[in-house]
Each structure stands twice: as C-alpha cells, then as structure tokens.
Amino acid sequence: MTPERLARIKQTLDTRQPDLSVLTDQVHKPRNLSAIIRSCDAFGLADMHVVWPREGFRAFRKTAGGSYNWVTTHTHRGMDEAVKHLKGQGHKLYAAQLSDRAIDFREADFTKPCTVILGNEVDGVSASAADQADEHIVIPMMGMVESLNVSAACAIILSEAQRQRKLAGMFDQPRLPDDEYNRLLFCWCQPTVKRYCDDRKLPYPPIDPETGELIDGVGWMQEVRKLRANRPRWNGGEVPVADKEPD
DSSP: OOHHHHHHHHHHHHHOEEEEEEEEESOOOHHHHHHHHHHHHHTTEEEEEEESOHHHHHHHHHHHGGGGGTSEEEEESSHHHHHHHHHHTTOEEEEEOOSTTEEEGGGSOTTSSEEEEEEBTTTBSOHHHHHHOSEEEEOOOOSSOSOOOHHHHHHHHHHHHHHHHHHTTTTSSOOSOHHHHHHHHHHHHOHHHHHHHHHHTOOOOOBOTTTOSBTTHHHHHHHHHHHHHTOOEETTEEOOOOOOOOO
16 A cells, blocks of 8 residues: 555545435446446545346446445335435435426535435436435536436536535535544455455454554454354355455
8 A cells, every 4th residue: 555545545535425425216227327436436425326136236336347446335126215215314315307396407405415316218217206306407408419318417417516515615624424434444445355354244454544554464364264263164164265365
C-alpha cells in the first residue's frame, strides 16, 4: 500500500454520501448496470440498490469491473421490499418517470436523504414503484428522441445531485458513520484478506489507519491456522474450504 494509494482511498471515503442512493428497477443489461455503478462511484454515492434476481446480479458483478468494489450494492427481491427499506431509512424517493406530476429534475432537492429510482430499458419504472415514489422527475428533452439511455439519465441526475450537495457543503467533511468508514477502509486497503475472511466467515483483522497495513499479519495468520486446525471433521476429513492463504 503506497502512501499515495492510501491518501486517495481516504479522500474518496471522506466524500462518500451515505444518504444519497440509486435504486434500479429490473435494469438487466450488464452494460447499463456497469455504467450506473460507475456513475455512483464518480459522484460520491456510498450505496446502490438493485431489484434483480440474485443469479442475474452475480452475472452483472463480472461485467462491472473495478467499479463494483467501490460502491456497496444491496439486492432486493422486489420493489415493495426495496421501497420499504429505503423509506424506513428516511429517504425521499425520486422516480425518473414521465407523468403528469413530473417535475424538472433540477427542481428536486437532492440535499435531503433521497434515492433515485431508475426503470428498466423496456418498461421504465414499474407502476408500483411510480405510485410509491414521492416525486417524479424528468430530464427535459429538446430533440427528436423521447428518452435517454438509463445509464446516461443516471449520470445527468447524479451530476445535479452532486452540484447541489457541493453547494451545501456536504462534501466538506466525512459523513460516513465511523464503523462503516473503518469497514470500507479495511476492504479497500486489504481486498485479498477481505476475500479470504469473507470466504471463511472470519472477522476482519485490525489495520493501521496510517499505513493501511495489517497491524500484526503474522500473529493473525497464526490464529487463523489454529482456528482451522480445530474445525469439525466431516466424513473423515476437514470441512471443505479453500486452502490458499492470503499473500
């Protein structure tokens, strides 16, 4: 971990917005999902919510590349579940939806805790999600086409959200809760160790926030070996786990 890399990670975490999110409503094209999550990262979002079967989402993860590592994604089985979750967090829901009650997206207040709902490539936002949204927002169109690609629309809306929040000083100091900040700092500084721990359901070892390195990597690995040596046996052998240790 170079000092420059650690400084960039901390700078990114310092500007993450925990109360601004995107919710995709059955957006299924991998390229669009990948572009949306890239926009979430670029404009400072900490979280993205996805309504899509887990099988489809796993396929998307392979196409999202590095951007998937920088935004925490949450999957939901349906829009009702996602809407309930986000409203429970106090989010105002803005659905990108052409309707009689739609307002220019620049008139929406993105400085409040809020989520932008984006519909899929064919049907747009579902009727249920549109009904439950607090506001409908549109991007004014001046050409012959009636709508933008969903990923392009996402980038335009999030650019306005970033502009409003920057004017409000919401990027001037860290806003992530301390526990989430520290969790992400570990995950971003130690991705190999993170995967190793996640695969084996192990707690993350402490890192030095000044260097991004494990405080006692050798001692931690020794404890892991002891833990694995005491695993229960199954069919005369150790419960199957991947044997490769982190470098």
